[in-house]
Amino acid sequence: MKITRISGLAAFTAAAALALTACGSDTPTASSSGGAAVSSAVDSATSEMSSEMTSGSEMTSGSEMTSGSEMSSGSEMTSGSEMSSGSEMSSGSEMSSGSEMSSGSEMTSGSGMTSSGGGSAAGVTFDAAGFKCATGELRSSGSTAQGKAIGAWIKAYNAKCGAKLNDYGGGGSGKGITDFTQNQTDFGGSDSALKDAEKAPAKQRCQSNDAVDLPLVTGPIAVAYKLEGVSDLTLTPKVLAGIFDDKITSWDDPAIAEANPGANLPATAIQTIHRSEDSGTTENFVKYLKANSDWPYEGGKAWEATGGTGANGSDGVASAIAGTDGAIGYVEWGFATENKLATAKIDNGGGAVELTAESAAKAVTAAKVVGTGKDLTLKLDYATKEAGAYPVILVTYEVVCSAGNGDKAALLKSFLGYAATDGQGELTKVGAAPLPAEIQAKVIDVVKGLS
Numbered sequence: 001m002k003i004t005r006i007s008g009l010a011a012f013t014a015a016a017a018l019a020l021t022a023c024g025s026d027t028p029t030a031s032s033s034g035g036a037a038v039s040s041a042v043d044s045a046t047s048e049m050s051s052e053m054t055s056g057s058e059m060t061s062g063s064e065m066t067s068g069s070e071m072s073s074g075s076e077m078t079s080g081s082e083m084s085s086g087s088e089m090s091s092g093s094e095m096s097s098g099s100e101m102s103s104g105s106e107m108t109s110g111s112g113m114t115s116s117g118g119g120s121a122a123g124v125t126f127d128a129a130g131f132k133c134a135t136g137e138l139r140s141s142g143s144t145a146q147g148k149a150i151g152a153w154i155k156a157y158n159a160k161c162g163a164k165l166n167d168y169g170g171g172g173s174g175k176g177i178t179d180f181t182q183n184q185t186d187f188g189g190s191d192s193a194l195k196d197a198e199k200a201p202a203k204q205r206c207q208s209n210d211a212v213d214l215p216l217v218t219g220p221i222a223v224a225y226k227l228e229g230v231s232d233l234t235l236t237p238k239v240l241a242g243i244f245d246d247k248i249t250s251w252d253d254p255a256i257a258e259a260n261p262g263a264n265l266p267a268t269a270i271q272t273i274h275r276s277e278d279s280g281t282t283e284n285f286v287k288y289l290k291a292n293s294d295w296p297y298e299g300g301k302a303w304e305a306t307g308g309t310g311a312n313g314s315d316g317v318a319s320a321i322a323g324t325d326g327a328i329g330y331v332e333w334g335f336a337t338e339n340k341l342a343t344a345k346i347d348n349g350g351g352a353v354e355l356t357a358e359s360a361a362k363a364v365t366a367a368k369v370v371g372t373g374k375d376l377t378l379k380l381d382y383a384t385k386e387a388g389a390y391p392v393i394l395v396t397y398e399v400v401c402s403a404g405n406g407d408k409a410a411l412l413k414s415f416l417g418y419a420a421t422d423g424q425g426e427l428t429k430v431g432a433a434p435l436p437a438e439i440q441a442k443v444i445d446v447v448k449g450l451s
Contacts, residue, residue: 141169142176142189191280273329276310334431
């Protein structure tokens with residue numbers, strides 16, 4: 001290709017510099033309007049150049065540029081140390097600076113912030129989202145499924161903002177809701193959204209304002225077990241229902257063997273472990289069983305099936321499994337990992353899926369917001385057969401007053417803003433997964449409006 005006007009090359013160089021300026025910041029403050037400005041500058045440059053137009057090509061930008069470049073209307077632009085013009089540039093697709101930055105539908109910076117689109121948005125930062133530090137005290141209790149995440153967030157927030165937030169109280173989802181509605185805490189943690197019967201007391205506690213459910217942690221439920229000689233195990237929903245309803249009682253049962261061809265399964269008696277107190281983890285595990293099998297019990301936070309052994313809290317369940325050969329139970333992934341428990345792969349009909357942050361997040365991506373107004377209650381698809389999606393999941397909520405928070409409002413907004421932004425990047429360290437980008441963006445918007 002031949003450049004026929006030197007002024008076109010100069011304009012092109014200026015546009016590339018503008019693109020690098022927009023993409024080069026370490027702090028993800030870029031927005032879709034910023035992407036439009038870059039795109040506009042590139043378009044201006046293209047109008048002053050005589051070049052070959054291609055679609056779907058690529059241009060690298062940097063410090064050195066030669067003539068003879070191709071420009072495309074839908075490709076990728078990457079900034080680096082050397083700019084070559086024998087490459088290709090896009091005016092309306094995907095640009096990256098350090099990672100991937102697009103001027104069109106999705107924009108990311110080196111830290112992974114997305115302005116729209118799907119996928120995890122764990123790189124959206126506290127500062128870039130417009131949140132400010134605050135100090136004071138916050139009381140909270142509830143879901144043990146998110147206990148490790150909340151604990152990590154409180155520690156990190158205190159270090160970042162010089163605050164002294166109270167430790168998370170735990171106690172289970174039932175306690176989290178009760179403590180909140182009785183005004184014992186400033187927000188409550190729960191593995192399930194407020195029920196209709198709980199909304200009126202919550203509204204009264206919020207001085208006639210609605211309480212909202214904010215999903216903040218994707219918490220995979222591990223089907224953890226201890227079985228001498230067996231480190232690789234696949235279970236189906238039907239087999240799980242049989243085990244936890246005391247219908248399948250030995251590890252060498254033909255139904256388990258069918259799901260694990262070639263495995264050397266011992267004749268060890270199966271001992272199931274369940275939560276002894278009201279638990280959102282129980283509720284979500286039962287929802288999974290009911291969605292995929294003939295589980296005969298109604299469901300809820302209380303365990304209803306006969307047989308098995310009850311243990312208090314996620315730590316209690318994990319400890320009971322760890323101490324009993326032949327045991328199996330349902331527990332949050334972080335507790336299974338901490339106790340070095342083996343976890344079963346789950347086959348919902350689309351193939352055996354190992355529990356990972358990615359496989360859990362893939363299942364949550366299909367969740368739908370079913371709450372009204374500012375409430376962000378999600379409906380999960382426990383029956384998904386999508387390949388690579390781990391279906392035994394829960395999302396834990398922070399239940400908080402949408403208004404009427406008084407002198408706690410600034411601190412609630414700040415801390416929950418941290419949890420929805422920087423805090424999402426810490427979840428994989430504690431056996432959880434970050435929210436999909438679209439859900440995360442909704443949470444950030446609601447948190448900003450708390451008063």
